[in-house]
Amino acid sequence: MAAVDRPKTKPRVPAVDGWFTLDGDDGPALIGSRCQRCGTYSFPKQLNFCPNPACTSQDFDEVELSRHGRLWSYTNNCYQPPAPYVPPSGGFQPFAIAAVELEAEQMVVLGQLTAGVDVSELHVGQDVVLVVETLFEDDEAEYLVWKWRPIEPDATSGSAPRDQETHDA
């Protein structure tokens, strides 16, 4: 194995098709749908029927959902979940999971928090922003998923100037 020259970069592909964008001017976004008649959003996107019982629309727009939201609640996984969960290449590490309230869509969306975030740093109501991170990899590819990254209101340095901008905005 060690003697074989492996390519340094594997293709980076979404772990699920059509649920989120990888980039864009404002960063990645979840792809949902919006009913053309009643305005109800769905995630994942729902292009066949409207979940509103009073609506029989069959016309929907694919829309990018809000990139920012607030923690409705959060938890973590201290033990490795069963398959089809696949641990990251370095082995399982506990990770946090968020339920995030999106204001415009009036809905709560789940997602992992970015790697390394500890629940002790979190509080309900905290601002978070959507990012894309590696979920796991195999010999063929690196598989990506959406995650939520906490935004610290008083962050003055470090990783994400754009986060700070959007928080202020």
Add this chain to the structure above:
Amino acid sequence: MRDHDVAILGVGMHPWGKWGRNFVEYGITAARAALDDAGLTWSDVDFVAGADTIRNGYPGFIAGSTFSQALGWRGNRVASCYAACASGAQALDTARAHILAGLCDVALVVGADTTPKGFFAPVGGDRPDDPDWLRFRLLGATNPTYFALYARRRMELYGATPEDFAQVKVKNAKHGLANPNARYRKAVTVDDVMASPIVADPLRLLDICATSDGAAAIVLASMDAARRHTTNPVKIRAISTVTPTFPQTIIEMPNFATDSAAAVAPPERSFKDAIAWAAYEQAGIGPEDLDVAEVYDLSTALELDWYENIGLCKPGEAERLLRDGETALGGRIPVNPSGGLACFGEAIPAQALAQVCELTWQLRGHAGGRQVEGASVGLSCNQGLFGHGSSVIVVR
């Protein structure tokens, strides 16, 4: 709605545990116990409703037929019901509907499960269209993930503490000491709970119900047929198996998102409130009429939510109810005298039936060391995956 009563003639269970045998064995043990309890034989049964298990291959998906064949084909009618944790209640409701429609006199309802060790996992195979598969793949979201999201929310909204959650376990463990069908019969202290490892913050191992093998069965009869066997049976007065109302704004297992409330305002009653309220309306009673309740304590924190959902107190008051001992045996309204899921662990298709078995023993005065004195009205409730839930009201 007394003219919609059906009689519970017999109840039976196979003890909960991790026995590692085929679920059909457990189901037949429970069915025979329920028939014996009713003073009937298999040849008296017109209709079998089975509560399905999705993790035991094809026989699990056709539980009504599976149990009928195991008891011996007799040409009876069958139904098989899947509604996640509410499967047992849905099977019970199906049997009740057949009786009330005059299609049969005596029905046997059976639920049984054999469970894997550890977290519940989705059915095997690659199924990228199934949200129950995808939530494990994309989020690593187990069932305790959802329980923990609710628990953290409760701490945020009402100031609940991990010690409050631990006190639920302490109470239920004490109740379960006197239950021969419970899997865990051991007193637990707050320190024991707080010393157990965190599984999904803020929930610890002893806050979360285990997965168990077990079976429960109930023999139902029309009131006319019941009169030939008994003078004062426990009666089912209501069964609720309602879905959520759009928009459901509390995240549901195994979903990735709630409904959107952008176009339609959320309903006045949350889903879990509505489950119990539909049963109250059907029975024509209210929470003040209850003597005993069996609620679905998938986690300790969820038991506190249920106190409010079934109207024992206002939102935010459940911790006070618990601390004052009102929901313990001897209190104003004992909850989970059986020991609850804390002492049983979950045997999914059997669990809603086990709740009704317990209420039946309570109303007969046969619950021994866990008896709620003078109980004559009981309510059960539960909630499971994909917008399923149930509530049953029994009276005597």
